[in-house]
Amino acid sequence: MLKFYCAPWSRASGVFWLLEELGQPYEIELVDIRAPGGVPESYRAIQPNKKVPAVEHDGFVITERAAITMYLADAFPQAGLAPPIGDERRAAYLTRLVYCDSVFDPAIAARAQGLKYGGNGFSFGTFEDMVANVEKILAGQAYAVGDSFTAADTQLASGIHFTMNILKVLPPLDVFGDYLARATDRPAYRSYQAKEAELARRATPVQFKAPRNA
Structure with a gap:
């Protein structure tokens, strides 16, 4: 069940x-x-x-x-949808998944609420660093973990869609839009x-x- x-x-x-x-x-x-x-x-x-x-x-x-x-x-x-233990992609897969919850989400929430703080003020770091990191990842590969879709993409892509297209907090960078087009072009x-x-x-x-x- x-x-x-x-x-x-x-x-x-x-x-x-x-x-x-x-x-x-x-x-x-x-x-x-x-x-x-x-x-x-x-x-x-x-x-x-x-x-x-x-x-x-x-x-x-x-x-x-x-x-x-x-x-x-x-x-x-x-x-x-998950690289198994021992797969060279497993470390990146787990990192991306936890990053969505522990850095991406709180950094977005802090920016949306107008919270002002220094880089060491909160464990999740700055909004600017988060955006730069996600942009770098997606500029270098098709999906959250290399060139194949994983469960991490369901979390990263849904987060980017909501915060960029609905909340209008994440900047509408071309690399984000291109990633969303790839990740969401699926029957599921x-x-x-x-x-x-x-x-x-x-x-x-x-x-x-x-x-x-x-």
């Missing part, structure tokens, strides 16, 4: 896409994070901060996007988009606010 706790057009989107890439049956549990009454307190038993996504697989609960992505890609190796991505749009009809409408520095 594979259950996916999610909200449409949220931080769960990359895992939603990953689930379609895996080609395994799964059950969707809508967590309406935008409901007027908030997320039910009972959801803390699944995710202690009442955030999405979360996944339940055979009685085990996994939270945090990087952990979920690693777990699922390794649990279903037939999908070919189109399938995920259709399912997420259907899920959105059941949830409280999204109201995105322009970032302070826009």
